[in-house]
Amino acid sequence: MAKQLNLLSGGQIVSTALHAEMQQSYLEYAMSVIVGRALPDVRDGLKPVHRRILYAMHELGLTPDRPYRKCARVVGDVLGKYHPHGDQAVYDALVRMVQSFSSRYPLLAGHGNFGSIDNDPAAAMRYTETRLAPLGNEGLLTHIGEATVDFTSNFDNSQQEPVVLPAQLPTLLLNGSSGIAVGMATNIPPHNLGEIVDGLVALIDRPDLSDEKLFQLIPGPDFPTGGEIIGLNGIKDAYQTGRGSITVRGVVRVEEIQTGRTRRSMRTALIITEFPFQVSKSSWIEKLAHLVNQGKIDGISDIRDESDREGIRVVIELKREAKPQKVLKQIYRQTPLQTNFGAILLALVDNQPVQLSLRDALQHFLDFRERTLVRQYRHELEKLEARRHLLSGLLQALDRLDAVIDLLRNAPDGTTAKMELQNRCEFSEAQAGAILAMPMRRLTGMERQNLQQEFDELTQRGEVLQRLLGDRHELMKSLKKDLRALKRKFGDKRLTRIVDADGTIQSEAPKERSSKTGEKTSTPISASIPLDLEPQAEDTVIELTHRGYVRRLSTKDAQKANGNAVETPQVLENGEDFTLQQVATRTDRDLLMLTHDGKAYAAKAGEIAKATGRNTRGQPLVSLLPPSAQGDPEAIATQLVLTEEVKRQQFVLLTDRGRIKRLPLSEFENLTARGLTVLKLKGDDRLDYVELTRDDSDAVVATTGGRLLRLPIDDEQLPVLGRTAQGYQAVRLRKTERIAGLSVASESDELVLVTRQGRIKRLPANLLRQGRRGEIGTQALQFANKTDELMGVLRVETGADLVVVTSGDRVVRFSLYRFEVSGKDGTGVRPRVLKSKETVISIALCLPVGGE
Structure with a gap:
């Protein structure tokens, strides 16, 4: 097979590794995109498509003093001569060079619909018309030619196109540029022409100018749509390193x-x-x-x-x-x-992508402009010397007019006359040709005077050019003069304010x-408005109510409210809301919320609506969740403020089906809006109970049958698990039982038990023996009625009151110390304030003010 291939190809077959060929081919493709399409050149600040559009319009003679021409004609010339790509890509690039809201200094002038800031598209190219804008014509195309910049063949070698335009201003910084190449991208902001010129002049005068002085002359970008830049750090980063984030x-x-x-x-x-x-x-x-x-x-x-x-x-x-x-x-x-x-600030420098600082971009342009001026002045001097040489011959011929006429009268033909002029009168070949081509009107006195005047002017200009080319200091003075002239002609005021x-x-x-x-x-x-949009952190108090509302109070208002003593029992009728907990914290602290579906979310305390008075209800706690988690108005299982003390503790989580696990709060650092999974749930299970661990404490799990299981919080019974772990089965449930509650208590603590029919009992925690996961637990409550069941278990805290929500839509607040401590055999006491057929729906502790 190899021989056959060799015969067909007529050459040698070279084996190449696939990965090496892929690397080489992809590298060539990437470089063609980088150099030939996506990135601008640091010298004229243009990508190839923009450069070709401008040069094609220059060739068409679409200068600012000429009538507009259809954009379709321009696009056709660009495609046919220089840019063999899609017509829409060329037209889109043309449109952006016309739009005053896309370019700080539009290089083209347009007539017709070229879009708007409302993102309206431009009309089709057959309807719109364009021509060169004054800045585009004078700043980029003046003196264009092979004498000033290099030219190369186009895609089919039928035309010559410029490699770079002889830019007189750094368009790269004036209009900026954006583009995505392979593995890299550029996004250069636009700047003010006057400030850029001032920076260039300062660098010419003092090449060692400090960055601080340079940044004073060029304080930041100047966007065509105005706006405000907030903060200086992003600008300094971009100007010093070539990369930075600027807030607009x-x-x-x-x-x-x-x-x-x-x-x-x-x-x-x-x-x-x-x-x-x-x-x-x-x-x-x-x-x-x-x-x-x-x-x-x-x-x-x-x-x-x-x-x-x-x-x-x-x-x-x-x-x-x-x-x-x-x-x-x-x-x-x-x-x-x-x-x-x-x-x-990424651009091509010698056809290589380079990330530039502001100083680098300015200096590369100055170097390019200096080289362009040298080529321009040298070409002008060569043309001037050639013309001056001809004028010198014409003037000499006029001085020796009789001899020249006599020579011409006696010459048999033009060739002989030209040779005689060269030999007898010592004229050069070019001078002899000019004398022979001189019309008779040149013999008049006025024409002779004009020739002499032109000769003198060329002599003076030649001396100037010789001085410019021979003295770099004079060349740079001329460059500064040109820059200042362009500033006077095209400069304008800054549009973007920097704050x-x-x-x-x-x-x-x-x-x-x-x-x-x-x-x-x-x-x-x-x-x-501050840059970070966050107000100054301040002390505040967060109030949480039994109906799931939250509000924020100033420390002063909270102190006034706490100064009023509350007599117990306290009864609120008709569904009035009741404050369960006050937490003193700061506005920059996080409020952590755990939902029944096993997810955790955080909201800044400063984002909570601030109460304007004691009667302000506040906002639903669920409204602090992201919109995707706000479907259920009772979605939140628990909430707490992440103080520094709390962050060092751990969670004990218990689900409706009795799965229990321990999780450190360090897992909740840097929560995002998407939330964080804290527990893996199966089926219709849900997270119902969450408690914080305490030193030397046990987890007490309660069932509706009045049984309590006391589990030590250690690595054997309640090991620390990952966020996605399901947990272990905490207690063995009977067929008719469900989980009733969870509490964390030590041996010296007391527990309060509340039944559905309103019986309340205080019980020392040390009466419960420590057990192991999966055990049945200890019967801690006897029911006076067989239809009754345990509603929950709470740890008695100093200064805390018990809050009971009843089926009669009433909220009753009790002092826990009015109930006597009893043993495991007691049935508890039913307060008289509860009505005869009233049952308990939920219970909670009204906690004293806590915080950092």
């Missing part, structure tokens, strides 16, 4: 707007006048409306878009009780009105337009 916000102001004819119709509104770069206005409004309808953002009554040709104006009308800064924080957190621009993280304005942008009503617009509040 829209510009928001607060206005009092009138929605009716009376003064009571005045409403507070957030007015958005600028959006972050590359954020679609219409898509953002749609997302905000969706979040408001879902209840994820509170305090907004209406959203409307009042944008027109004068600029952007999105009005967010607030409810009367809403606070603008609080609403704005929610908007920043949940919408792209605040977004991070991931800056990656330090503490609110200090580092670089101001122009004032925004006034409101629709003609009133003076108020100061923007967007920059006053």
Whole structure:
């Protein structure tokens, strides 16, 4: 077979390993994408498609002073001559060079529909028209030719195209660039032309300029859509290392707007006048409306878009009780009105991808511009010397006019005359040819004067060029002069304001337009919102109620409430809510919530709604869960504030079917919105009971039959298990029994038992013998009625009261010390405050104020 292949191919067959061939082929493909498509060149800041579009338009003569030409004609020329790819890709690149909201300094001018900031697409190329913008024509295409930049053959060797355009400004930084190559990407933000020119001039004058001085001249990106940059760290990282995350916000102001004819119709509104770069206005409004309808953002009554040709104006009308800064924080957190621009200053340097600092990018451009100027001046000097040489011959011929005419009159033909001029008059071949081609009008006095004037001007210009080429200092002075001239012609004011993280304005942008009503617009509040969107941590008190509500109080309000003594028994009628627990903590602490389906979620204490008065009910605890976990209003099995002391403890988890396990709280560090699985559940089992371990304590498991099993919390009976473990069977249940409760107690503690029919009993924990997993436990309660059953077991804590929720929709609070301690044989006492046919639905402890 090998011989046959050799015969057919007429050459030698070389065996190659598959992995080596794949590596080589993929490397070649990757480099073709990197160099020929995805990354810009550091010299002119353009990708090949943009460079070819501009050069094709230059060849078509579409200068700013010429009429617009159909984009389809431009795209056709680009495809046919230079860029053999899809027409839509070329047109999309052309459109972006026209859009003022995509490019800080558009290189092309357009006529027709080229899209909008609302993400509207551009019209088809057969409808739109384009030509070169003044900056694109003068800044990139002036002096283009083989004398200034290198040219190469196109894809079919039928045309020559420039390898790079003779850019006079660093387009890479002015308009930025974005692209995804193979294994790498670039995302360069746009900048202000005036600031970039100032930085270039400073580097020319002082190549050793410090980074601090350079960053003062170029404080940060300048996006075409304006906005605000919050914080300087991301900018410094990007400028020093070539990679950084820059936080960008829209510009928001607060206005009092009138929605009716009376003064009571005045409403507070957030007015958005600028959006972050590359954020679609219409898509953002749609997302905000969706979040408001879902209840994820509170305090907004209406959203409307009042944008027109004068600029952007999105009005967010607030409810009367809403606070603008609080609403704005929610908007920043949940919408792209605040977004991070991931800056990656990656560009091609000598056809190799290099991650650049700001100084590197500027210096590479200066080096390229210097080389371009040298080639341009050298070419100009060569042309000037050739013309000056011809003029010198013409002037000499005019000085010896009679001799020249006599020579020409006697010459038999032009060739002989040319030879005679060279031999007898000592003219060069080029001069002799010019004399022979000189028209008779050159013999007039005026023409002679014009020739002499042109000769003198060329002589002066030649001296200047010689000085520029011979003295680098003079060359750099000329470069600075050109840069300053371009700044005066095309420079403009900064659009993006830069604000330090503490609110200090580092670089101001122009004032925004006034409101629709003609009133003076108020100061923007967007920059006053802290960068991390988190308020300063402060002391606070969290209250949890028996109906599953949570609210946050100031420390002062909580102290006032605790100063009022409560007489027991206390009865609340008609479903009134009752505070079970107060926890003193800080707003930056986490509230951990475990749900019945075995998952854990966390919410910052500062995210809990702050109560404005003692009568404020608060918010449902379940509302702090992510939307996917909010289906069941009673989804939460337990909750606690993660203080430093609590984090060092462990959980004992018990399910409805009696599976028990121990889990350290260190597993709950850095919880995400997706939550964390704490227990693997099978079938319709659910997590019902969660307790914290204590030193030298046991886990007490109660059944509805009045039995208690006391298990030591050690590595033998309750070993620490992983999060996804199911746990062990804690107690053996009879057919009619269920799990009634879980408590963690030591030998010196007391337990309180409550039955469904309202009998309450205190029992010393040391009366229960320690057992092993799977045992039946100890009978700790005798039932006065055979239909009664145990509802739960709680550990008696100092200062804590017992709270009982009854079937009559009443909440009764008892002092635990009114019930006497009894042995295992007692039936307990039924308080008189309970009505005759009233039963117990649930029990809980009203805990004293606890915290850090």
